[in-house]
Amino acid sequence: xxxxxxxxWLEHRPFAIAIAESTWLFPIVETVHVLALTVVVGSVGMMxxxxxxxxxxxxxxxxxxxxxxxxxxxxxxxxxxxGSMLFSSKAATYYVNLPxxxxxxxxxxxxxxxxxxxxxxxxxxxxxxxxxxxxxxxxAAACSLTLWVVIVAAGRWIGFT
Amino acid sequence: xxxxxxxxxxATFLSxxxxxxxxxxxTVQTLHILSIAVVVTTxxxxxFRLLRLIRSGPPLQTLAGNFIPWTWRxxxxxxxxxxxxxxxxxxxxxxNDAFRLKMLxxxxxxxxxxxxxxxxxxxxxxxxxxxxxRRLGAVLGIASLLLCVSIVAAGRLIAYL
Numbered sequence: 001x002x003x004x005x006x007x008x009w010l011e012h013r014p015f016a017i018a019i020a021e022s023t024w025l026f027p028i029v030e031t032v033h034v035l036a037l038t039v040v041v042g043s044v045g046m047m048x049x050x051x052x053x054x055x056x057x058x059x060x061x062x063x064x065x066x067x068x069x070x071x072x073x074x075x076x077x078x079x080x081x082x083g084s085m086l087f088s089s090k091a092a093t094y095y096v097n098l099p100x101x102x103x104x105x106x107x108x109x110x111x112x113x114x115x116x117x118x119x120x121x122x123x124x125x126x127x128x129x130x131x132x133x134x135x136x137x138x139x140a141a142a143c144s145l146t147l148w149v150v151i152v153a154a155g156r157w158i159g160f161t
Numbered sequence: 162x163x164x165x166x167x168x169x170x171x172a173t174f175l176s177x178x179x180x181x182x183x184x185x186x187x188t189v190q191t192l193h194i195l196s197i198a199v200v201v202t203t204x205x206x207x208x209f210r211l212l213r214l215i216r217s218g219p220p221l222q223t224l225a226g227n228f229i230p231w232t233w234r235x236x237x238x239x240x241x242x243x244x245x246x247x248x249x250x251x252x253x254x255x256x257n258d259a260f261r262l263k264m265l266x267x268x269x270x271x272x273x274x275x276x277x278x279x280x281x282x283x284x285x286x287x288x289x290x291x292x293x294x295r296r297l298g299a300v301l302g303i304a305s306l307l308l309c310v311s312i313v314a315a316g317r318l319i320a321y322l
């Protein structure tokens with residue numbers, strides 16, 4: 001069974017049909033998705049801007065990260081569940097949609113970027129916690145910010161294609 | 162009267178120009194959502210502190226000093242992008258009940274934020290000075306959170322009414 005056939009199978013599950021057929025279920029789940037993603041982008045952006053030396057300059061980088069991360073992860077969990085529900089309602093259509101694919105690719109790249117930062121770049125954070133982060137950290141932050149802007153843009157474009 | 166104004170606006174050169182460019186609305190909406198992310202995250206984090214759901218981190222007035230300037234900048238971008246969207250599709254916005262409700266709630270949120278900020282600037286620690294002030298702060302925090310959520314919901318529902 002290929003992936004497209006799996007998508008067709010998915011969109012014929014009862015819960016997927018319920019979302020697709022109901023007048024208000026899709027807008028409600030979509031609102032939850034948008035609300036959650038604003039918190040993801042806002043809290044990730046806060047960490048990125050601190051690492052770039054643009055925002056929260058009087059707070060330690062580690063403090064900005066530890067206070068923003070719980071927001072980012074809990075909101076991401078909500079956005080992921082709500083997004084999966086939206087996806088299931090028209091799975092085969094979204095699967096072949098170009099902006100959707102760009103969005104998923106950028107999400108994967110953002111995850112890789114985050115892992116590299118977490119396991120390599122952030123190890124020496126004690127040395128620059130209150131000062132200007134090194135080039136590698138600023139690069140990671142710029143990549144993250146760019147990727148999340150593209151994720152939001154691609155997400156918005158799905159609705160126009 | 163509003164319908165006549167909408168019709169007039171829709172016939173203007175600028176409206177026709179924007180409406181004729183298929184990338185214009187999704188691009189402006191993307192900027193709009195990114196700015197909402199800044200407003201919702203900064204205010205949401207401050208509201209959680211006012212509600213004492215989060216007690217760690219720097220003092221509230223320090224956090225507010227960091228966040229609120231970004232909130233106002235983002236609100237400025239929201240005003241500009243919002244006006245551009247109205248110019249492009251006047252009837253879709255101006256004649257829409259969800260849009261009208263959203264504008265009232267934005268106004269209320271701006272007033273609440275001004276109250277919060279003014280008290281904070283005049284007297285650092287204002288919101289934690291006494292049990293009565295803490296209670297008042299908590300009421301302000303709940304109202305602000307509810308408004309943020311409702312504004313995003315109303316904004317999304319414009320597309321469905």
